[in-house]
Amino acid sequence: MAIERTLSIVKPDAVGKRVIGKILSRFEDNDLQVVAAKLVHLSKVQAEQFYAVHSERPFYNDLVNFMISGPVMIQVIEGDNAITKNRDLMGATNPSEAAAGTIRADFASSIDENAVHGSDAAETAEQEIAFFFKPEEICEYTR
Ligand code: IDP
Numbered sequence: 600m601a602i603e604r605t606l607s608i609v610k611p612d613a614v615g616k617r618v619i620g621k622i623l624s625r626f627e628d629n630d631l632q633v634v635a636a637k638l639v640h641l642s643k644v645q646a647e648q649f650y651a652v653h654s655e656r657p658f659y660n661d662l663v664n665f666m667i668s669g670p671v672m673i674q675v676i677e678g679d680n681a682i683t684k685n686r687d688l689m690g691a692t693n694p695s696e697a698a699a700g701t702i703r704a705d706f707a708s709s710i711d712e713n714a715v716h717g718s719d720a721a722e723t724a725e726q727e728i729a730f731f732f733k734p735e736e737i738c739e740y741t742r
């Protein structure tokens with residue numbers, strides 16, 4: 600399997616519940632390494648641009664307003680098969696459908712406030728990482 604990087608966001612609901620550490624532990628416990636991270640309060644423009652792919656969806660305005668309702672923890676995580684592995688650790692978009700033991704099953708309360716974002720494919724991972732991080736902000740580790 601190839602080493603990949605993906606973008607992960609701990610959303611405002613989970614930051615507010617003070618479970619940043621528990622969520623990042625899920626990645627670390629599953630051989631995904633945090634290679635860049637920052638806590639930020641997104642601007643409305645940033646949230647609109649980040650979720651532009653959903654701009655025609657009925658939930659877009661609610662999603663943007665939720666994402667700017669408090670700080671978010673944004674990280675690049677790296678490891679074997681990181682994109683799919685992160686999606687598997689996250690669980691389904693709707694926490695009521697998320698498998699037991701997934702991040703969303705354990706920490707999310709609704710489809711609107713579902714604890715985490717994760718890139719869904721190689722192309723979006725690359726775009727989303729570049730949206731938030733300059734290349735020099737991503738660390739190289741000797742494994
Ligand atoms: P994902 O986060 O699992 O990749 P997407 O379909 O990409 O799910 O949707 C992005 C985000 O938009 C979701 O995480 C969720 O916060 C929100 N969202 C998606 N579908 C709905 C919906 O039907 N109602 C309300 N919010 C939604």
Ligand code: MG
Nearest residue numbers: 716717718719
């Ligand atoms: Mg998505």
